[in-house]
Amino acid sequence: MEKPQHAPGAEGCLVGVLRIPVKIVAVLVVLPVRVVWDLLAACARMLNRHVLGPTGQGLRWLRAHVFRPVLRGLGRVAVTLLMLVFVWPWAGLWRYVLTPVGHGLLWLGRGVDTYLLRPLWRYVLTPVGSALLTYLLRPLGEGLDRVLHVAGRYLLLPLGKGVAWVAWALGMTLFVWPWVALWRYLLVPVGIAVAWLGRALFVWPWAALWRHAVVPVAAAAYRYVLAPLGRAAYACLLAPLGRLLAGAWHVAGRISRAIGRGFVWLWRGLVARPWAWVRRHVATPVGHVVREVWRAGRAAVREARAEVRRALFGWPPREPARSRARTLGSTTAVGSAPAPEISLHEPQG
Secondary structure, eight states, rough: OOOOOOOOTTTOOHHHHHHHHHHIIIIIIHHOOOOOOOHHHHHHHIIIIIHHHHHHHHHHHHHHIHHHHHHHHHHHHHHHHIIIIIIIHHHHHHHIIIIHHHHHHHHHHHHIIIIIIIHOOOOOOOHHHHHHIIIIIHHHHHHHHHHHHHHHIEEEEEEEHHHHHHHHHHHIIIIIIOOOOOOOIIIIHHHHHHHHHHHHIHHHHHHHHHIIIHHHHHHHIIIIIIHHHHHHHHHIIHHHEEEEEEEEEEEEHHHHHHHHHHHHHHHIIIIIIHHHIIIIIHHHHHHHHHHHHHHHHHHHHHHHHHHHHHHHHHHHOOOOOHHHHTTTOOOSSSTOOHHHHHHOOOOOO
């Protein structure tokens, strides 16, 4: 059956009843969940931007400039110690002890083989073995071969065949033929009869019941009862409810985004902008004033120290270049700052 077609603007019969409860649920449940979700997402982005990102960069810097050189140095020291303990002594033992001893034993074995074993084998053992093989072992072996061939052909082979046939007949009579006859003439007919009886009692009645009673009733119930009820429930309840929940979710998202933009606006208006104004118009001028006061105080201290040195030792003092180069965070170049000590004290004629 084809599904009933509805007009685009038509609503189910239960939409009017379920509209207000669904809106209440959307405001009380969906909206707080969506707001919490958006707040968590904003916190996660801020945490990633201001905490995790700088922490990861710091860890990468530590790995590149601290851990890697330290571990590389420790690895080299460990490799050197391992080579000193486990490699170089055994390499020296192999190179300066075992290798010369092995070469000496090789030369000794070659000399023994060349000057003792080969002449003994060539001039003593080979002629004696050839003579024994030719005049004693070969005739004796040929005679034994002939005797064994005749005995095996005319005695052992018939005897073995007879023993094998007797064993085969005895085994078949005791262990094969009785069980074959029992299976063929007793168990197979009885099994066939029992199988037919079991089918007649336990299979065919239930198969007929399933085929001619259960299946038609179930098909009719599904076609004429369950399928119409399911389509009606989907058309009148589930589809409108789904559309209402989707609309509520989108509305909650818009409300949560509006609330988030309001929080951002409040943060910028109450914290970020006042702090920027205070930093720009209060902290920065105060810092410049403090810097100038600090510079003036340092200059006065340098002048007093120069006067004390001149009064005690009688020569104009010289300030180190390092003290003159300090700017206390100023953007002015170091070389452009004048040295007050040199400009204030002229050399005495």
